[in-house]
Amino acid sequence: MRPSSWRQFVAILRKDIVMELRTFEMLTSMTLYTLLTMVIYQIAFTAAGGGLDVRLVTPGLIWVAFVFTSMLGLNRSFVHEKDQGVIEAILLSPIDRPVIFLAKAAGNLLFLTIVEAVTIPVFVFLFVLSRGGLGGPAWMLVVALFGASVGMAGVGTLLATISVNTKGRDFILALMFMPLMYPLLTAAVQATSIAILGGVDAVPAFWRWMAWVGGYDAIMVLAAYGLYEFVIGA
């Protein structure tokens, strides 16, 4: 009898969470990196004086921080499996390879979401609330962040699987990640801008960009799901 894919999915996800809660390696480094980025921006904006409307550049700053912090996490997402050879034991079990992808991507999305939940209030406080406040409703910011994070976690998990077996995996992941993320980041930055700046027809414009994000997520995550069998077996 074949084991349940759901049970396997939950086992991999639970294992990743338990191991992270035991060491806090990934969450600590991702959160510290994002907070450090914010501190540096704050110093730079203070030095620039009051003439600059910081809210105009905040969407870009948010996504610079989250793209690089997600790469920190993605680089570590297969380290335990690779370093101890456990990936072989998983591949020897009767698991459909895409289940590994879904569980790993869900773990990466969870960790990225936790980092965003911790750091976005600080971002908003430092760069938005103290400089005129949110122009759009707060839910827009949440939807934009979560929508783009799904795509980053999905594509990033596929690329982390490819790069983990290569020499210089950090470099290889960055090399593949950036071009593939470009369309998603274009839409994510636009949607985040609308959430922060608001304006006339903000909601329809926001959804136009989120449709782009949703389309990217659907296409890329499905492509990653389909390719995973080949990628992880290579």
Place this chain on the structure above:
Amino acid sequence: MAHATSDTPALQVEGLTRQFGLRRGLDEVSFEVPQGAFLSIFGPNGAGKTTLLRVLTTLLPPSKGTAKVNGLDVQADAVELRAMIGFISHNPLLYPDLTAEENLRFFADMYGVPDPEARIRELLVDVELDHRRLDVVRTFSRGMLQRLSIARALLHHPKVIFLDEPYSGLDPHAMDILDNLIAQVRAEHTFVMVSHDLDKGLELCSHALILANGKVVSVQPASEIDHDLFSATYRSTVGSGVS
């Protein structure tokens, strides 16, 4: 999917070739082993032993030829086949930051083991690690890791057990435990063991196979093996090295 009967060979390999670029890791390998056998595979470094094991355990697809384990093709029936094989390597294949129990629980879920708690308790007692079940694996000695690795491989009651240098780096006590565990489950399982230890391999095996340069040099039932002649063939094979 083919269903195994008692007449179905445990291993049925025909013209198996595995190409790595221009190099052939396995070159037209053919042999059969009946169910319940203990096959020891010998050969020098680079002979293709590990490649053969990886193909038989579905980790590597063959470039040419066929390989069946208990009647299941390593490519066409890979998922079904994985459910009936166990793998013990010199590398324990365990998460160091999880406890012994958490590691076994994880793999029990991977294999869909029914009543996993009872099975895990039973195996931890068998491998004499019950008292360390809540300790993280990072704190285990090499012998303890290997014993836990044996428990991992036996969790799902596999029919065929593959062993890749399982005695490597074990202390005498751990070797005794591994011997006892193999003896306990010997009757109900087929074993395939890769080893450099000729004496140990011949002591355990019902069939012996020598590989060199990816080709089968000799495959014989243990009952037909002249120990001295086999040793001489093995040593001359090892001495000849690999291309």
